[in-house]
Amino acid sequence: TFRHLSDRQLADIAARLAERRGKTFLIGGRFTDPLARYMAAHLAIIQPDVYHLAGQESIWRDRLIDMGKRDVLVIFDIRRYQESLIRFAEKAHERGVQIVLFTDQWLSPIARFARHVIAGRTAVPS
Numbered sequence: 001t002f003r004h005l006s007d008r009q010l011a012d013i014a015a016r017l018a019e020r021r022g023k024t025f026l027i028g029g030r031f032t033d034p035l036a037r038y039m040a041a042h043l044a045i046i047q048p049d050v051y052h053l054a055g056q057e058s059i060w061r062d063r064l065i066d067m068g069k070r071d072v073l074v075i076f077d078i079r080r081y082q083e084s085l086i087r088f089a090e091k092a093h094e095r096g097v098q099i100v101l102f103t104d105q106w107l108s109p110i111a112r113f114a115r116h117v118i119a120g121r122t123a124v125p126s
Contacts, residue, residue: 001121020047022069022070023051024071025052025072026039026075027060027073027088032076032078033054035102057087064088067092069096069098077103078102078103085110092113093113099114100116104122105119105122
């Protein structure tokens with residue numbers, strides 16, 4: 001995975017997540033949401049305004065109202081891609097939110113909305 005990431009890309013992502021000018025939201029799919037929760041717990045130690053988006057899609061939409069151009073949305077979406085996450089990412093993108101996507105080598109459809117994509121290598125297709 002790391003062979004396919006440039007040092008600049010990693011530095012850009014780390015710098016953006018370390019900025020204190022906006023809020024950071026994290027969300028994952030059915031099996032990847034624990035990763036989002038874990039990353040949110042760590043980020044919350046070093047900066048304010050870190051939110052893990054849990055629960056039903058209607059709750060996510062309520063949080064979308066609070067998102068803007070200064071904010072970052074970190075999404076974990078690995079096969080089988082979750083339609084509700086794709087819709088949510090599109091709406092966030094329309095609001096100017098910067099999206100960082102963690103996905104697999106086949107690339108979640110969210111990649112078309114993401115500013116940064118980290119594609120991990122997996123051994124099997126699903």
